[in-house]
Amino acid sequence: MLQRLQRIFADVSKSWRCRLVAFGGQADHVHLPVGAHPSMNLARFVGNLKAVSSGSIRQEYAKHLRRFCWKTGFWNNACGVVGAGGHAGIEQLSGVHPGSGDPTVTGWGSAS
Numbered sequence: 001m002l003q004r005l006q007r008i009f010a011d012v013s014k015s016w017r018c019r020l021v022a023f024g025g026q027a028d029h030v031h032l033p034v035g036a037h038p039s040m041n042l043a044r045f046v047g048n049l050k051a052v053s054s055g056s057i058r059q060e061y062a063k064h065l066r067r068f069c070w071k072t073g074f075w076n077n078a079c080g081v082v083g084a085g086g087h088a089g090i091e092q093l094s095g096v097h098p099g100s101g102d103p104t105v106t107g108w109g110s111a112s
Contacts, residue, residue: 004056004057004060004061005023006020006023009053010023012048012052013036017037018037018040020033050074057074
C-alpha cells in the first residue's frame with residue numbers, strides 16, 4: 001500500500017508541476033518532501049493529494065481497509081508543512097519530526 005501511495009503522490013505532484021523528492025513515514029502518517037514553486041497554493045495541493053490518494057486507496061484496498069477504516073474519510077484534517085527554501089537537504093529535513101521522541105524518520109527514500 002505504501003508503494004501505491006508513493007506512486008499516487010508522485011503523479012499528483014507532477015500534475016501540479018512539483019516534484020516528490022522523497023517518501024517516508026510511519027504507521028499513522030506519511031512524509032512528503034516536495035519541490036514546489038513558492039507561490040503554489042499549498043492548502044489546495046495538500047487537499048488534492050488527500051482526495052486523490054484517499055479515493056484510490058479506498059477503492060483498491062477496500063477489503064483490507066474495512067477492518068481499520070469505517071469512516072468515510074481516509075485522512076484526517078491535519079497537515080504539517082515545513083518550508084526549507086531550497087537550502088536544506090533530506091538529512092536536515094528528516095530531523096524535523098515534531099511530537100516524536102525519535103528524530104529519525106523511517107522509510108526515507110528517493111521518490112523517483
